[in-house]
Amino acid sequence: MASISEWYAGKNVLITGATGFMGKVLVEKLLRSCPEVNALYILVRPKAGQSMSERVQDMMKSKLFDRVREDNPEFHQKIIPISSELTQPGLAISPEDVQTLTSCINIVFHCAATIRFDEPLKHALQLNVIATQQLLSLAQQMKHLQAFIHISTAYANCNRRHIDEVIYPPPVEPKKLIDSLEWMDDNIILDITPRLIGDRPNTYTYTKALAECVVQQESGKLNIGIIRPSIVGASWQEPFPGWIDNFNGPSGVFIAAGKGILRTMRASNDAVADLIPVDVVINLTLAAGWYTAVHRPKTALVYNCTTGGINPFHWGEIEHHVMSTFKRNPLEQAFRRPNANITSNYLINQYWILVSHKFPALLYDLFLRLTGQKPQMMRIFNRLHKAIGLLEYFSSQDWEWNSDNMNMLMSHLSAEDRKTFNFDVRQLNWPEYIENYCIGTKKYVLNEDMSDIPAARQHLRKLRNIRYTFNTVLLVFIWRVFIARSQMARNIWYFVVSLCFKFLSYFRASSTLTQ
Ligand SMILES: CCCCCCCCCCCCCCCCCC(=O)SCCNC(=O)CCNC(=O)[C@H](O)C(C)(C)COP(=O)(O)OP(=O)(O)OC[C@H]1O[C@@H](n2cnc3c(N)ncnc32)[C@H](O)[C@@H]1OP(=O)(O)O
Ligand SMILES: NC(=O)C1=CN([C@@H]2O[C@H](COP(=O)(O)OP(=O)(O)OC[C@H]3O[C@@H](n4cnc5c(N)ncnc54)[C@H](OP(=O)(O)O)[C@@H]3O)[C@@H](O)[C@H]2O)C=CC1
Numbered sequence: 001m002a003s004i005s006e007w008y009a010g011k012n013v014l015i016t017g018a019t020g021f022m023g024k025v026l027v028e029k030l031l032r033s034c035p036e037v038n039a040l041y042i043l044v045r046p047k048a049g050q051s052m053s054e055r056v057q058d059m060m061k062s063k064l065f066d067r068v069r070e071d072n073p074e075f076h077q078k079i080i081p082i083s084s085e086l087t088q089p090g091l092a093i094s095p096e097d098v099q100t101l102t103s104c105i106n107i108v109f110h111c112a113a114t115i116r117f118d119e120p121l122k123h124a125l126q127l128n129v130i131a132t133q134q135l136l137s138l139a140q141q142m143k144h145l146q147a148f149i150h151i152s153t154a155y156a157n158c159n160r161r162h163i164d165e166v167i168y169p170p171p172v173e174p175k176k177l178i179d180s181l182e183w184m185d186d187n188i189i190l191d192i193t194p195r196l197i198g199d200r201p202n203t204y205t206y207t208k209a210l211a212e213c214v215v216q217q218e219s220g221k222l223n224i225g226i227i228r229p230s231i232v233g234a235s236w237q238e239p240f241p242g243w244i245d246n247f248n249g250p251s252g253v254f255i256a257a258g259k260g261i262l263r264t265m266r267a268s269n270d271a272v273a274d275l276i277p278v279d280v281v282i283n284l285t286l287a288a289g290w291y292t293a294v295h296r297p298k299t300a301l302v303y304n305c306t307t308g309g310i311n312p313f314h315w316g317e318i319e320h321h322v323m324s325t326f327k328r329n330p331l332e333q334a335f336r337r338p339n340a341n342i343t344s345n346y347l348i349n350q351y352w353i354l355v356s357h358k359f360p361a362l363l364y365d366l367f368l369r370l371t372g373q374k375p376q377m378m379r380i381f382n383r384l385h386k387a388i389g390l391l392e393y394f395s396s397q398d399w400e401w402n403s404d405n406m407n408m409l410m411s412h413l414s415a416e417d418r419k420t421f422n423f424d425v426r427q428l429n430w431p432e433y434i435e436n437y438c439i440g441t442k443k444y445v446l447n448e449d450m451s452d453i454p455a456a457r458q459h460l461r462k463l464r465n466i467r468y469t470f471n472t473v474l475l476v477f478i479w480r481v482f483i484a485r486s487q488m489a490r491n492i493w494y495f496v497v498s499l500c501f502k503f504l505s506y507f508r509a510s511s512t513l514t515q
Contacts, residue, residue, distance in 0.1 A: 004290045004417045009036030012104045012144075016086065016135065017111030018042035019059055021246050022151065022232060025282045026109060028239060031068045031075050033420050034286075041101060043084035043091070043112070056081045063444065067239045086112055086131035087123070091138065102141045107289050108148045110135055113211075115248060117202040117390040121193045122181050128207035129174055129214055136218040146293035147223045149285060150215045154230040154274070154306050154401055155394065156208040159199040162400045165302040167226070170213035171198060171206065201393040216300055224300035225292040229281040230307065230401070231394065234437040236277035236428060242440025243278070250275065250318075253391065255441050256384055258326035260336030260463070264352035265388050267342040267395035269316030272308040274399070276425070277433065281305050283421040287409055295412075303409065304401040305423070313430040315342055315395055321434040329439055330456040332448050335377075336360065337463050344396060357381050 013030065017023040018040075030037055044052045060076050068075050082101070085092040093101070114127045132150065139148050157163050177196070181189060197206040212226060233251070234244035244251055250273075256262035284305050292301065307313070319342050326338040343349050358381065365375035410424060418424065442448045482489040 001294070003414055004287060004421055005034040005036070007290045007294065008034035008286075010038050011106040012039050012041065013037060014041045014043070014101060014105045014108045015111065016043045016084075016109070017113065017151075019044055019055060020111060021244075021248070022229075022278060022281060023111045024059060024062065024064055024245075025235065025243075025278050026111065026285065027079065028064050028068055029279070029282050029286065031065075031078060032071065032239065035072065037078065039078050039080050039104075041080045041082055041105065043086070043093070044081045045083070045085045045092075052081050052083050062245075064239060064243055064245075086134075087126045089134075091131065091134050093138075098138070098141075101138065103143060105139075105142045106144050106146050107293060108135070108139055108142075108145065109151070109285065109289065110149065111151045113151070113208070115204060117204050119203050120186070120190065121196065121203045121207075122186065122189055124203040124207040125178065125181060125210070128204075129210045130178060132211045133174075133214050133218055136215065136222070139222055140218075140220055145222065147225060147289050148215075148219070149225045149227060149289050149292065150211070151285070152212050152226050152228045152302075153205065153208050154228040154304055154399075155205050156212055156228065158201065158205050158394075158399065160399075162402075163304065164402045165228075165304050165405045167212050167216045167300065167302060168209070170210050171200070172196065172210070174210045174214050174217075177210070202390065212302075219300060223292045223296045225288040226300055226302045227281065227285050227288060227305055228302060228401075229305040230274035230276050232278050232281055233275040234277065234440040235279040236433055236436075237422070238279040238283075241433075242436035242438075243444055244437065244440045245444055247445065249391070251437075251441055251445065252387060254322050254326075254438055255331070255445065257322055257340035258331040258334070258338050258438065258441070260334040260338050261357075261380065262340050262384060262388070263336075263356035264349050265340065265342050265395070266344065266346065266349045266392045267315045267319075268344045268397065269314060269319075269342060271315055271396065272312045272398040273315045273318045273395070274306050274308040274401075275313070275318075276305055276307050277428070280423045280425060280428075284406065284409070284423040287413060287417070287421045287423065291409055291412060301405055303405045304403050305406060306401040306403060307425045307428065308398065309401060309403055311425050311428055311430075317430065318434060321431050322438055325435045325438040327460075329442065329450075329453055330460050331442055331446065332452055332456050332459070334456070334460060334463065335364075337460050337467070342395070353385070357385075 008030065015023055015026060018027050027040055027042065030040060042056070044055060046052050047055060050058070056079065060079070065075070082093060082097045110132060112127070112131065114124055136148070139145055154163065157168050193203065197203060200206045215224060215226060231249045233249065234242050247255065253262060253265065284303060288303055319340065323338055323340060330338070341352070361377040361381045364377040368375045406423065410418065413421065443450065483493055
C-alpha cells in the first residue's frame with residue numbers, strides 16, 4: 001500500500017482556514033512532508049486592509065515556512081489562493097473558481113471557524129454551521145473528491161464527562177435553528193442564547209456540536225473524517241519545537257503570567273490539562289485524510305485527538321513548569337516578577353484578584369496619572385479578567401475521551417509513516433514541551449530576542465528590589481500609624497523588641513562561653 005506521502009503525490013488539496021493557526025501548520029507540513037502534492041487551493045478573504053494575495057504573501061514569509069523554503073524556494077507556486085468569504089452565500093467563490101475546484105479537488109480539509117468564546121450566536125452559527133453546510137454542498141459537486149476532513153473540537157460535547165468517538169444527537173435540529181435565527185432580531189437572539197446553549201459554556205462549543213451533526217446529515221456519499229483536538233498548543237517537534245503565533249487558549253495565560261500581570265486564576269491543580277501539540281493534530285489530520293480516502297469507511301469516523309487518557313499532565317504541574325521557565329527565561333519589560341498561582345477556591349481567587357491584580361493596577365495607574373501619562377493597567381486587567389473568566393470552565397474540571405480511532409489509525413501506519421506523521425503522544429515529555437512552549441510564546445508571539453534575556457533578568461532584579469523597598473516602607477508606615485494610636489500596639493512592639501534583644505544577648509553570651 002502507498003505511504004501517506006506517496007498517496008498525497010499529485011493530489012489537489014482544498015483547505016479552509018489556511019491563514020489560521022492550525023491551517024498554516026497543515027499547509028507547511030503538506031509542503032514539507034508530501035513534496036509531490038500537486039497544489040494546495042486555500043480559501044482566503046481580504047482582511048484588515050490587506051488583499052487576499054498580500055495576506056498569502058505575508059503568510060509565506062513566516063518563519064514557520066523556513067524549512068520548506070530551504071527545501072524548495074519555489075514552494076509558493078503550489079499554493080493557489082481562492083477568494084472566499086465563508087459567511088456569504090455560496091461562500092462568495094466566483095463561478096470560475098467553483099468550476100476549477102469541482103473539477104480538480106481530491107481532498108478537503110475544513111479548518112475555518114470562529115473560535116471566539118464570546119461570539120454572538122448568529123455569527124457563530126453562520127460560520128461554524130452554515131458555512132460547513134455550504135462547503136459540503138460544494139464538495140458534493142467535486143468530481144474527484146476522495147475524502148472530506150472536518151476539524152471539530154474535543155469540547156463540542158463538553159456537557160458530557162465521558163466522550164466517545166461518535167456524533168452525539170444535536171442539542172437542537174440545526175436546520176430549525178438556522179431558520180428561526182434568520183428572522184430574529186439580534187437582541188432577541190442575545191436574550192435566548194443562554195437557554196439555547198443550555199449546559200454548554202459558550203456559543204463556540206454549541207455551534208461546533210451542531211456542525212458535526214450537519215457533517216453527518218449532509219455527507220451523502222462523501223468519505224468523511226472528523227478530527228476532535230482538545231486544547232491545541234505550540235508545536236512539539238515540527239517544523240521546530242515551540243512554534244505558536246497567537247494568544248488563544250493557554251498561550252495568553254502563559255504570557256500574562258510570564259509578564260507578571262496574571263497572579264491568580266481559577267483552575268484545579270489536579271485536573272488533567274488536555275493540551276495537544278499542533279503538529280500532533282496536523283499529523284493525525286493528514287493520516288486520517290489518507291485513511292479515509294484509501295479505506296472509505298462506511299460511516300464518518302471521529303478521531304478524539306487528546307492526551308489526557310494516554311499521557312496525562314495536570315494544571316498544577318503546568319503552573320509549576322510555566323513559572324520555572326519564565327523565571328529562567330524572563331519576558332522583557334515584565335510588570336512584576338512572575339509568580340502566578342492557581343486555586344479552585346472562588347473566595348481565595350477573589351482575594352488575590354483584589355490584592356495582587358486590582359491593588360497594584362490602581363497604584364500603577366495613579367503613578368501614570370501623576371506623571372502625566374494615560375492610565376492603562378486597570379483596563380488591561382479588566383480584559384484579562386474577561387479572558388480568564390471564559391477559560392476557567394476548561395481548567396477547573398476534566399473529561400475522559402475515548403481514543404480508539406487514534407490507536408486504530410496508528411496501527412495502520414507503516415513504521416516510516418509513524419515517524420513522518422508522528423501522533424504518538426506517549427512519547428511526549430511534558431516538562432520539556434512546556435519549556436519550549438513558553439520560550440515559543442516569547443520568540444514567536446511577542447517577537448522577543450533570546451539575546452535580551454540578561455537585560456530581562458536585570459529588570460526582574462530591579463523589580464524585586466522595588467518590591468522589597470515598597471514592602472518595608474509600607475510595613476514601617478502601617479506600624480508607625482498603629483504605634484502612634486494604640487497602647488496595645490506599643491506594648492506588642494516593646495515586647496517584640498525586648499524579645500529580640502534578649503535572644504541576641506543570649507546568643508552572644510553562649511558564643512562567648514564556647515570560645
Ligand atoms: C501559569 C498559569 C497556569 C495556567 C493554568 C491555567 C490555564 C488555563 C487555560 C485554559 C484554556 C482552555 C481553552 C479551551 C479550549 C477549547 C478548545 C477549542 O476548541 S477552541 C480554541 C480556543 N479558543 C480560544 O482560546 C478563544 C478565546 N478567546 C476569545 O474568546 C477572545 O479573544 C476573548 C473573549 C478572550 C477576548 O476578546 P476581546 O477582548 O474582544 O479581544 P480580542 O480577541 O479582539 O483580542 C484583543 C487583543 O488581545 C489579545 N488577546 C486575546 N486573548 C488574550 C489573552 N487570553 N491574553 C492576552 N492577550 C490576549 C489578542 O491577540 C489581541 O491583540 P491585538 O491584535 O489587539 O494586538
Ligand atoms: N486552537 C485550538 O485550541 C483549537 C481549535 N480547534 C478547531 O481547529 C480549527 C482551526 O482553529 P485555529 O486554527 O486555532 O483557529 P484560527 O482562529 O487561528 O483560524 C481560523 C481560520 O478560519 C478563517 N476564517 C474565519 N472566519 C472566516 C470567514 N468569514 N471567511 C473565511 N475564512 C474565515 C480564518 O481566516 P482569517 O485569517 O481571514 O480570519 C482563519 O484562517 C477550528 O475549526 C477550531 O474549531 C479545535 C480544538 C482546539
